Amino acid sequence: MPFNFSVLSYGRTLPAAALDEVRSAVSGTGARLVEEQLEQGPQFAVHTIGVQLDADRAGSAKGALSALRAVLAETAQRRAATHGDLSEKVDTAVVPALLRSARRKLIVLDVDSTLIQQEVIELLAAHAGVAAEVAEVTEAAMRGELDFAQSLHARVATLAGLPESVLAEVVGQVRLTEGADRLVGEARAAGHVVAAVSGGFSRILAPLAADLGLDHALANDLEIVDGVLTGRVSGAVVDRAAKAAALRRWCAEDDISLDHTMAIGDGANDLDMMAIAGLSVAFNAKPAVREAADAQINLPYLDIALPLAGI
16 A cells, blocks of 8 residues: 655745755655645745655655655755755655645644744743843753753743733734734634644733634743732643643544644744644754754744645
8 A cells, every 4th residue: 555645845936956856856765756736825835746655665654754754854955055045945844645634633833933923931021121031041941951841930930020911011012923823714714723832821822812713722820919920830831741731632622633733833842742743843943843843844934834734
């Protein structure tokens, strides 16, 4: 039985030479190129190749995925070494047909620097006059150099004494990542489930989730007493394990297989949920996350995830 995959190439533009390199790399694995489709949008283009690989060549679907991704990663590295212009940057993803053809999928998004452009803890820290200090800790935590829960407690402690009204001000400062509203809107309109899980704060995520119409949302609760932030978090911290548990829980609630899920994130706190998803996507991510992900988006357009998911 042949294994079926899609190989997607995407960038601001798709030079013919880059697509020829992808075709050659895929053919070199013994795969058959079944069909091709090119979509040119106003901000990015997507080229999709349907691919079949015989079981006797691949051994397993997992083996086929690994082989194709390794070959294409080498091709991308060679091209990047000779083409530094972002306009010619081409990312390539190998996506199982099982995910792209699924009738109902679950897409789970990280929030800070993924669904939105900012890090909320840094917006809050600016009100407390400790923005530089908190930004340094945030960066180290997202690179995986610090335990996330410990780093969160340390950063939240610097917010002690801020008035609760600051939260509403920060909600007003939040800016969606370009393409985020299209990703959520089109995915939900097609009958899929979209969720957001954040190491940030529920008082910021809740209005955002309501505006977008998200099906599920989870974030940390800041402790507030008499209208003032205490510098503590209420309840368990939404760390990398909690994010993975949320993805599993939402799958169960909505009767969706893990194979039919996509997890998108940028930092080390996202690695556990990305590891169990049917497709993991690193969005303008830290090096460790790019290395671990099944696919990368290195342009500022979150809606590139739509064709990756087959939507």
